[in-house]
Amino acid sequence: MPVERSSLDLPRKPGVYLFKRKDGRVMYVGKATEIRTRVSSYFSGSDGRRMVPLLIEEADEIDFIVTKSPSEALFLERNLIREHKPKYNSRLKDDKSYPFISLTAEEFPRILYTRHPPEGSRSWGPFPDAGAAKRVIQLLRIEFGIRDKDCRGSDGCLAMHIGLCKGPCCNPDGYPAIVKAVTDVLDGNAKVLIESLQKDMDKASEYLNYERAAGIRDMISSVQSTLSQQIIHSRFYQDCDAIGFSSLGDSAIVMILHAKEGVVQGKTEYPLIHKGDVSESVSLVLVEHYANRRPPKVLLLPSPVGDSVEKWLKFRRGGSLISRVPKRGDLFRLRKMADQNAEILVSRSHRSSSGSLEQRAANEGAALLGMSSLDHIVCFDMAQLMGSERVGASVVFKNGRPSKKEYRTYKIKGDSADDLRMMRESILRWLKRQKEWPDILLLDGGETHLSTINNALIENDMDGKFVVAALAKREETLYIDGREPIILDRRGRVLIHSRDEAHRFVNQFHSRRRRKGSMRDPLEEVDGLGAKKIQSLLRHFGGRKGIEHAGIDELRAVPGIGLSMAKKIQEHFEN
Secondary structure, three states: OOHHHOOOOOOOOOEEEEEEEOHHHHHEEEEEEOOHHHHHHHHHOOOOOOOHHHHHHOEEEEEEEEOOHHHHHHHHHHHHHHHHOOOOOOOOOOOOOOOOOEOOOOOOOEEEEEEEOOOOEEEOOOOOHHHHHHHHHHHHHHHHHHOOOOOOOOOOOOOHOOOOOOOOOOOOOOOOHHHHHHHHHHHHOOHHHHHHHHHHHHHHHOOOOOOHHHHHHHHHHHHHHHHHHOOOOOOHHHEEEEEEEEEEEEEEEEEEEEEEEEEEEEEEEEEEEEOOHHHHHHHHHHHHHHHOOOOEEEEEOOOOOOOHHHHHHHHHOOOOOOEEEEOHHHHHHHHHHHHHHHHHHHHHHOOOOOHHHHHHHHHHHHHOOOOOOOOOEEEEEEEOOOOEEEOOOEEEEEEEEEEEOOOOOEEOOOOOOOHHHHHHHHHHHHHHHHHOEEEEEEEOOOOOHHHHHHHHHHOOOOOOOOEEEEOOOHHHHHEEOOOOOEEEOOOHHHHHHHHHHHHHHHHHHHHHHHHHHHHHHHHHHOOOOHHHHHHHHHHHOHHHHHOOOOHHHHOOOOOOOOOOHHHHHHHHHOO
């Protein structure tokens, strides 16, 4: 279905926007100083490119990533185009990259204009304006004499003789200071250089050399604009995921920004039901996200996670992993950007009239399974402890959200401790009371559970009413009869959430049953002995010790206790 302007809810922030199809394929990636305004131009007719009507017709949604600046959006755009190779992005097909300014790691460092910084070099950029970057290099050569070639000539090179190089290969004295001055300027501390240029400009104006003054003015502008526009190329971003979190009510988003090669390169978001503990919500997402992929070297977290989660992440990585809750600096700003993206998505879901994030998760799950809808999910799980307190439970999700009024619990009537038979009994009892069939019946289990329940449905002429699936915790593998197993990714999060909620609910019920059992009067185990008769016995004998040591005739003396019941009570204490 073509994306509609009325359905858009986009931020007034710099960043990138992605036209996508419902299967997740990216059709187009663009950058914007203000995402909402730029995307609106596609629908207003002000963008006259021939591909725009086709793009709007084919795209089903518009996604976005908010960045700190338009410059960072530019670089992120390039990376996303490289990754997704969108159909309607004609530029950058030559894999062109943006330039850097580099200082080589040599005895006498050279300054380079390059799209591929040499290994070990110190680099600044990338720079959106290649011409301005070249002008800055030329200025630095003129002002400081930093070399740009490896001549190694005994008499110096032409650049030395015309004043563009101090000739460290002939006389190295003072060259380290030159390198430091250039480094300071590229790090953004260009105050001394700009002040020197301004003096030269004023002097040129004083002598009526307006042409030279204008040239110096343009040079100052190049320095200021180039250094301010360079994208922050942090050495800390080499292999890093920043985790953002935001919630409104019980709805929350965990946002993962993926940073490599110094900049953000993409994102993954996880909607979830938030129970109030940020660490717990983040931990659940981390386990889901990294179950089928290698964690990065550095994780930036909104709050600490437990030792068990950290150990598991290190195991998944197969080496050292650093998890931090940064308070300042580049890493803090990167993690706050993840928060900002999460906040925008949560707010948008609450404002949206077309559906929530939970509904979106249900739609994505349906698309993954090739189903028309996953708006109604029923999930079963069982619990027992060494055969005692055998219970089952079912949870219901409607439109991606828990429908707790439809949750049910089952006390297993049979004496079998077999998990499969327990689940069979619970589901058959559920079938008898069901008035509305779900889109999918989900089992917490594997292929054996699926086969058992499918056979039970066939035996009871209930097969074909709905899809039956089993979700195994190992690698989050989904089994459906007649289909290849599916390892769920983020698109299957509504199924994972349903399974986890069923597991939580049945264990909660089982725990309550165990506590109740531990407080129950042992006399309740005597068949036919109810609360009123127990109270009569206690009053008559003054406590349980008296009942325990009473004979048959003494027990029969209590109102309501006949010969048969007296024998049962005595046998109970004897056993």
